Amino acid sequence: MKKLYILCLLMAANHFYAQTEIDGIMMDKNNFCTGAIYEYSSWDNYWEGNFKRENLNFGTISTQKISVNGNYGITDKLNAIFSVPYVTTKASSGTMLGQNGIQDLSLTLKYLFYEKEIKKNLLSFYILGGFSIPTTNYVADYLPLSIGSQSKTGSVRLMSDYQFGSLFATASCSYIKRSNIKIDRNTYxxxxxxxxxxxxxxxxxxxxxxxxxxxxxxIAEAIFDTWTTQKGGFDITTNNMPFPSNTMNMSKIGFNGKYNLKSVSGLSIIAGANHVVAGRNVGQSNAFYGGLFYIINFTSTKTKTTTNEN
Structure with a gap:
């Protein structure tokens, strides 16, 4: 359900916009963009395999998340990105208690390996490598209210971006490798x-x-996103709780927006929303989010320090 695909979350910034790993923007050398994002999502209908249903035993599942994110320009063509989310879950009915805690630390290296100007338009290609690790000993086998899966992940992503005037189009695809986990029972x-x-x-x-x-x-953009589980997953059995290794497929649409303030140089506001339109063993969630980001230019700081010393 909502937590079913957040379990497999590779990068918290995946659904956000602030020079993330899946947009065609690079942070300049020695610039550091950092900020926080608040997200709220909820669902009351979900897919049990391909069968769409509701479950009055837990009613509506809601998730709140606050993520601290950052992006540092190692060079103009190489960026390092991190994210750490704090997640809280809640069920509106029934006896299942919600969970809360820090989820997974995710790190990504983003490299611009090809860029070419074509009739004043810009074509760019990127390669990205990332991994995530659990930061706390949260319970994974408590879906749909667990905050994560306790699985360590590694990924490789290829991405292309084409800017033509003020318009753009970006496409990317990644493969996510996930480690096995251990749960608090000896049979399942x-x-x-x-x-x-x-x-x-x-x-x-x-x-x-x-x-x-x-x-x-x-920046204003429309987004289409999919997540497809590979061989080894299985469907939720009838009237049963979901399990961390379930097949979890999802397609969603959404939009993002970002505005750089004129009055405060380096400060930007981001906001967006997304909706799950199709899935398998996931909830049909609606999510809304917003946040603030600020860019610190360490090059300017170094230059000023050197000038003052001279």
Whole structure:
């Protein structure tokens, strides 16, 4: 459900806009963009396999998340990005208690390896490598209210971006490798009985496409995003709780916006929303988010310090 795909979250910045790993923007050398984002999402309908249903035992599942994010320009063509989210879950009905805590630390290196101007338009290609690790010992086997899956992940993403005037289009695809996890019981059933506490976590493939309007002051974009579990997952069984290694497929649409303030140089406001339009073993969630980001130019600081010393 909502937490079913956030379990597999590779980068918290994946649904946000502030020079993230899946947009066609690079942070300049020695510039550091940092900020926080608040997100609220909820769902009361979900897919049990391909069957869409509701469950009055827990009513509406809501998730609140506050993420601290940052992006540092190592060079003009190489960026380092991090994100740490604090997640809180809640069920409106029933006896299941919500969970809260710090989820996973995610790190990504983003490299611009090809750029060419074509009739005053700009074509760019990127390669990205990332990983994430759990930061706390939260409970993974408590879906749909757990805050994460406890799986360590690694990913490789290829991305292209084409800017033509003030318009742009970006497309990317990634493969996510996930480590096995251990749960607090010695047996569990998937499509067969397992007499172990180790759970095989299936890998996943993610595709993202976005297009819209982009200038130095304003960015507005529409987004289409998919998440597809690879071989090894299985469906939620009828009237049963979901499990960390379930097949979790999802398609969603949304929009992002970013505005750089004129009155405060380096300060930007971001906002957006997304909606799950189709899925398998996930909730049909609606999410809304907003945040503030600020760019610190360490080059200017170094230059001023050197000038003062001279």
């Amino acid at each position: 059933y998937s499509d067969r009985m397992h007499y172990t506490n180790e759970v095989d976590m299936p890998d996943a493939v993610s595709f993202n496409a976005r297009a819209g309007y982009r200038t130095k002051r304003l």
